[in-house]
Amino acid sequence: MRKTIFLALAMLLATTSVVRADELSSLQAAVDALKAQVDALNARIDQLSKAKPAPPPPALPGTPVMLKRGDGYTFLLGGEEVTLYGNLDISADITTKGLQPFYASSGDSPVGNVGYLPALSTNLSYLGVRGQHKLGPNSYIPYQLETQLDVTATAGTVNSNSNNDTIVKGALTSRNSFIGVGNKYVGALKLGKTDAPYKTSTARMNPFSGEIGDYAVVMGNTGGDNRVEFGTRMDHSIWYESRNMGGLTFNAFVSPGQNRATDNSLIAAGESSCAGGNAPGSGALSPACNDGAWGAAYSANVAYQKGPFYGTVAWELHKKVNRVSDLAIADPNDVVDEYAMKYGIQYIFGGWTTVSAIYENMKRDVPAYLQYQNERSREGFWLAVTQRLTNKGDTFNVGWARANPTPGDPGQHNTSGGANPDNMANMFTAAFKHNLDRNTLWYVAWAMTANHPAAHYDLGAGGRGVTTDCHDGSQLAAFDPTTGLVSGAGPHCYAGGQIRGFSTGIDVRF
Numbered sequence: 001m002r003k004t005i006f007l008a009l010a011m012l013l014a015t016t017s018v019v020r021a022d023e024l025s026s027l028q029a030a031v032d033a034l035k036a037q038v039d040a041l042n043a044r045i046d047q048l049s050k051a052k053p054a055p056p057p058p059a060l061p062g063t064p065v066m067l068k069r070g071d072g073y074t075f076l077l078g079g080e081e082v083t084l085y086g087n088l089d090i091s092a093d094i095t096t097k098g099l100q101p102f103y104a105s106s107g108d109s110p111v112g113n114v115g116y117l118p119a120l121s122t123n124l125s126y127l128g129v130r131g132q133h134k135l136g137p138n139s140y141i142p143y144q145l146e147t148q149l150d151v152t153a154t155a156g157t158v159n160s161n162s163n164n165d166t167i168v169k170g171a172l173t174s175r176n177s178f179i180g181v182g183n184k185y186v187g188a189l190k191l192g193k194t195d196a197p198y199k200t201s202t203a204r205m206n207p208f209s210g211e212i213g214d215y216a217v218v219m220g221n222t223g224g225d226n227r228v229e230f231g232t233r234m235d236h237s238i239w240y241e242s243r244n245m246g247g248l249t250f251n252a253f254v255s256p257g258q259n260r261a262t263d264n265s266l267i268a269a270g271e272s273s274c275a276g277g278n279a280p281g282s283g284a285l286s287p288a289c290n291d292g293a294w295g296a297a298y299s300a301n302v303a304y305q306k307g308p309f310y311g312t313v314a315w316e317l318h319k320k321v322n323r324v325s326d327l328a329i330a331d332p333n334d335v336v337d338e339y340a341m342k343y344g345i346q347y348i349f350g351g352w353t354t355v356s357a358i359y360e361n362m363k364r365d366v367p368a369y370l371q372y373q374n375e376r377s378r379e380g381f382w383l384a385v386t387q388r389l390t391n392k393g394d395t396f397n398v399g400w401a402r403a404n405p406t407p408g409d410p411g412q413h414n415t416s417g418g419a420n421p422d423n424m425a426n427m428f429t430a431a432f433k434h435n436l437d438r439n440t441l442w443y444v445a446w447a448m449t450a451n452h453p454a455a456h457y458d459l460g461a462g463g464r465g466v467t468t469d470c471h472d473g474s475q476l477a478a479f480d481p482t483t484g485l486v487s488g489a490g491p492h493c494y495a496g497g498q499i500r501g502f503s504t505g506i507d508v509r510f
Helices: 002-050 370-374
Strands: 065-070 072-078 081-096 119-123 126-134 141-146 177-183 187-195 233-242 248-253 297-306 309-321 335-349 351-363 377-388 395-403 425-437 440-451 479-480 483-487 498-509
Touching: 141 377
Parallel strands: none
Antiparallel strands: 065 072, 072 081, 081 119, 081 126, 081 498, 126 141, 141 177, 177 187, 187 233, 233 248, 248 297, 297 309, 309 335, 335 351, 351 377, 377 395, 395 425, 425 440, 440 498, 479 483
């Protein structure tokens, strides 16, 4: 009996051992299979990590897909790239006209607050869209639509005591907007409105663009008013932009006068204001375009860049500029050509210090007997230094602009006018700029325009929402046809002011 039990137990143990051996063999096979799958998965991951990323799936027609962010946001729309871009510049300013409390020459005092005045200003802020429609591998149709943004003020016409303008600068496509045709071997021909080559050729030499010390206070600004004649945007224009030929570029521009009046005293066909930037009757003058309106305009420049060096020569001509309002009795010989030429150079030393210099000469071709009131012919100079302070791009900038005397002066409220006036002016400016990130900077700026007794240059010309000029707070002269009476006696421009101020602001670009 015991032998039988022993044999049964022995057989049971043997069977159990065989079963466990089979289970272990199966388990090992499963582990080996799993390891093989893991090795294959790791190999696939390594292969994918070394491969180029797959292109994005094609967009449905009309569905925008963002491709990149750089100078603007670029989208793929309908198979073509379209870029949305913009700039927002808002500042807090405090400036003074720097006028004397009393002028013996005019026997009166400036009216109103001509001392320090705080203000908020929107400066060169805009929103735009641009792109290119391809016409094959080498040709394309470039286009751009751009509008000014008035953030701190409501968009509308200009109605100040120094200037009136019927153009709404905050309207759609109020800034550089065009369509054209281009070829990468030839260049581009464009039609629309834009800054003329005379302006764009030296824009890079103006680190104070849109600030109170913008070089447009003097450069391109013949009379020292808020209107900058040789450095402006022109409507109904056609221009050519060459391709880059080993660092050499060339631009040519023409804006036809489109004026039915032989003396350009009417608003040009299709426009809403006089050429030159004001409305008929601006400044309490007679209701005509006779305070600087011109006919056809021509502009061109040649530029060369190699490494840290940049140089340019620019020229511009305004045909039959009407300034008969400068005379007590209108003289048709005061409708003449005005032209300007400038030479600019820039050099960047070691990537840290940028030096820019410009010489400018502007002329008004009036006959000899009218030279006594010619305040539009003069020389101008500009010198600017930008010192980069950090690898992040923080900079300290200083600038000096000088306007030499003119042959004559038509007279201001406190000046009698006449030949050889003492109307030289010097503008000094400085600004510190701190980059908060690659698209945002904070700046603080100071500027002063030191006018000689007969000069009336301002601060802020060239695109700021708030400028500080020679005019006091006197009410504009206005005629009431119901009574036949005239109310107000302005505007009054007091020459010789020491205009100065501070500004701090935030600039955001995308």
